[in-house]
Amino acid sequence: MEKLDIKLETFEGPLDLLLHLIEKxxxxxxxxxxxxxxxxxxxxxxxxxEEDMDVMSEFLVMAxxxxxxxxxxLLPKEETEEEEEEDPRAExxxxxxxxxxxxxxxxxxxxxxxxxxxxxxKQESIPKEVKEIKEDIDPAELIGDMTxxxxxxxxxxxxxxxxxxxxxxxxxxxTITREEIRLEDKIIEIRNEIKGLKSINFKTLLGTKRGxxxxxxxxxxxxxxxxxxxxVIRQDEMFGDILIDSLE
Numbered sequence: 345m346e347k348l349d350i351k352l353e354t355f356e357g358p359l360d361l362l363l364h365l366i367e368k369x370x371x372x373x374x375x376x377x378x379x380x381x382x383x384x385x386x387x388x389x390x391x392x393x394e395e396d397m398d399v400m401s402e403f404l405v406m407a408x409x410x411x412x413x414x415x416x417x418l419l420p421k422e423e424t425e426e427e428e429e430e431d432p433r434a435e436x437x438x439x440x441x442x443x444x445x446x447x448x449x450x451x452x453x454x455x456x457x458x459x460x461x462x463x464x465x466k467q468e469s470i471p472k473e474v475k476e477i478k479e480d481i482d483p484a485e486l487i488g489d490m491t492x493x494x495x496x497x498x499x500x501x502x503x504x505x506x507x508x509x510x511x512x513x514x515x516x517x518x519t520i521t522r523e524e525i526r527l528e529d530k531i532i533e534i535r536n537e538i539k540g541l542k543s544i545n546f547k548t549l550l551g552t553k554r555g556x557x558x559x560x561x562x563x564x565x566x567x568x569x570x571x572x573x574x575x576v577i578r579q580d581e582m583f584g585d586i587l588i589d590s591l592e
Contacts, residue, residue, distance in 0.1 A: 358406030359443040361388060366440070373440060376433055378417050382410040409436070495546070495577075498586065499563045502550050525557055530565040535574055538590045546577060546586040 355361040365384050366373055389403055416432040538544055546566075553562040566588070569575045576589050 358403045359440060360447075361385065361403070362406070362436075363440055363444060363447075373444075374437060376437065378410065378414050378433060382407075382414050385410055495567075495586070498547055499550065499559075502547065502559060503556065525561045527561055527564055527568070530561045531568055534562065534565050535569060535592075538575065538588060539592050540590055542587075542589045544588040544590075546588055549588065 355364065362381070362385065365371075365381055365388075366376065369380070369384075371377060371381065386407060389407060392400070392403070413432045413436060534549075538549070550559060550562055550566075553559045566575070570577065574590065574592055576591060577586055578589065579586050
C-alpha cells in the first residue's frame with residue numbers, strides 16, 4: 345500500500361485534522377468522500393509519533409468512527425424501506441461545522457486581543473484646579489419640589505395647543521419658511537423679559553410664544569436659565585400654578 349506523503353503538523357484534535365484534510369483537498373463538507381478521507385486520516389495516524397496516550401486515544405476514537413461510517417456507506421441499501429435512510433455522515437458533518445464555527449470565533453477573538461494589546465490610553469491630565477471646581481448652584485435646589493416631568497407635561501400641553509392652531513386648509517397651500525430662532529438669542533430675550541420679576545406664571549410665559557419652533561426654543565431657554573441660576577421655579581401649593589422667580 346502506497347503511503348501518502350504528509351507533512352506532519354500539530355493539530356488540536358481529530359476534528360482539527362479532519363477539517364484540515366477536507367480544506368486541503370477542497371472536499372464539500374456536506375458530501376465528504378468518506379473512503380478517501382478515512383484513508384488519508386489513517387495514513388496521518390501511521391506517521392504520527394505522539395506518545396501521549398490521552399491525545400492518541402482521541403484520534404483513534406475518530407478513526408474508529410470513520411471506519412464505522414465507511415462500512416455503513418459500503419453496505420447495500422434496503423430498497424423496501426419507506427422512509428429515507430439517514431446519511432451516516434450527518435453527525436460527523438454537524439460536529440465539523442460546529443468546530444469550524446468555534447475555531448473561526450477563536451481566531452477572531454485572538455486577533456482582537458492582539459489589536460487591543462497595541463492600544464494605549466492617555467493618562468488623566470485634567471489639572472487639579474479644574475477637577476476641584478464645583479458648581480455654585482445645585483440644579484436640585486433650583487427645582488425644589490418640582491420635577492422635570494411636571495414641566496414637561498405643561499410644555500407638551502402648550503405644544504399640542506400650538507398644533508391645534510394650525511388651519512387644516514391653509515396649511516396645505518404651501519410651506520412657509522420660518523426665520524431661524526437661535527437658542528442664545530432666546531435666552532437673552534427671556535432673561536430681559538423676566539429680569540427682576542417674581543411669581544411669573546410658567547404656563548403664561550410659554551403661552552406668549554407663538555409658533556411651534558418658538559415654543560420649543562423658549563422652553564429650552566428657560567431650562568438653560570434655571571441651570572445658570574438666573575431664575576428658579578416653585579409651586580406654592582399642590583396642583584397649583586408653577587411660578588418663576590428671577591434671581592437678577
